[in-house]
Amino acid sequence: MSLRIISGRFKGRALQAPKTSSTRPTQGMLREAVFNICQGDIENARFLDPFAGSGAMGFEALSRGASKITLIEPNREALSSIKANISSLEVANQTTLIPLPAKKALGKLVKQSEKFNVIYLDPPYDLHIESIFELVSQVLEKDGVLFLEERYDPKQPNKAHQIPNLVLKNTRRFGIALLSTFIKSSM
Numbered sequence: 001m002s003l004r005i006i007s008g009r010f011k012g013r014a015l016q017a018p019k020t021s022s023t024r025p026t027q028g029m030l031r032e033a034v035f036n037i038c039q040g041d042i043e044n045a046r047f048l049d050p051f052a053g054s055g056a057m058g059f060e061a062l063s064r065g066a067s068k069i070t071l072i073e074p075n076r077e078a079l080s081s082i083k084a085n086i087s088s089l090e091v092a093n094q095t096t097l098i099p100l101p102a103k104k105a106l107g108k109l110v111k112q113s114e115k116f117n118v119i120y121l122d123p124p125y126d127l128h129i130e131s132i133f134e135l136v137s138q139v140l141e142k143d144g145v146l147f148l149e150e151r152y153d154p155k156q157p158n159k160a161h162q163i164p165n166l167v168l169k170n171t172r173r174f175g176i177a178l179l180s181t182f183i184k185s186s187m
Helices: 028-037 056-063 076-089 102-111 130-139
Strands: 046-049 068-072 095-098 116-121 140-151 166-174 177-184
Touching: 028 056, 028 140, 028 166, 028 177, 046 056, 056 068, 056 076, 056 116, 068 102, 076 095, 102 130, 116 130, 130 140
Parallel strands: 046 068, 046 116, 068 095, 116 140
Antiparallel strands: 140 177, 166 177
16 A cells, blocks of 8 residues: 655655554545644644554644654554654654553653644554543643544444543544544633
8 A cells, every 4th residue: 555645745755654454554535634624723733643553644744734743653563664754754853753552652741741732543443542531631732633533333323432621523434434523622
């Protein structure tokens, strides 16, 4: 599968993707939809991807004007791809790579009082992620945007998570993926 940056200053640039079944690159159509939704929020944003895989979502964010990305990924093959992509795009000064499992890395970011304007949460579809919702809420900036990608379940087409201090704005289906958009309330 060919993985390329869709838009922005790196438009058309190829990205290396890990050759492992444990990562699933986000479909181009879904990546495009995410950045269309947050286009007003991405300029100079701090972007976090706790399940980075190839890092494609973060590199797309940089291409579209984000100032800094933080990628969390414990898988060695995926880390190798991310490092190759950082080098190829020459974005080491704008990228923080944390080679830890998501929950542990998020706990570390909470302790460091790190905050992000946009978070893209795309865990493996079989992972129960409710245990990290509180941590994600703590690192999301006020009025920040959280995208949650999950497998669409026709038995629960309107499945909606409750995430502390976040308000569900909408949910859309993209093939087998369900994308929910949350905003952190400013209260």
